[in-house]
Amino acid sequence: MTIISPVAAQALYDAVAHIGKNKGQLKAKCPPSHTLAAAAWQAATLVCNPYKASIASIMFMSDEQRVIFNEIKDIFDRLPKHAQIALDRDRAALESLGVW
Numbered sequence: 001m002t003i004i005s006p007v008a009a010q011a012l013y014d015a016v017a018h019i020g021k022n023k024g025q026l027k028a029k030c031p032p033s034h035t036l037a038a039a040a041w042q043a044a045t046l047v048c049n050p051y052k053a054s055i056a057s058i059m060f061m062s063d064e065q066r067v068i069f070n071e072i073k074d075i076f077d078r079l080p081k082h083a084q085i086a087l088d089r090d091r092a093a094l095e096s097l098g099v100w
Helices: 008-012 036-048 055-059 063-077 081-086 089-097
Strands: none
Touching: 008 036, 008 063, 008 089, 036 055, 036 063, 081 089
């Protein structure tokens, strides 16, 4: 069982859609780059759909963002493959078409 820090939990909460048809999935676009939510979004996206992750954003993260990034990435790496797919709408669409 993985325990997530309160700061990482809030950052991940801010990186996920909460209304509309994509509720519960990662937001379509990265939150503002100076936020912890951006670090959480980049980490989750790197696991769920690496084609959308920004190497430049990851390279220029602050120390605090890097801690959140590593924590979220470790959690998402442990998710079953079907859960990783379901969390990103683009990846899910590509999987359903059989092109991923």
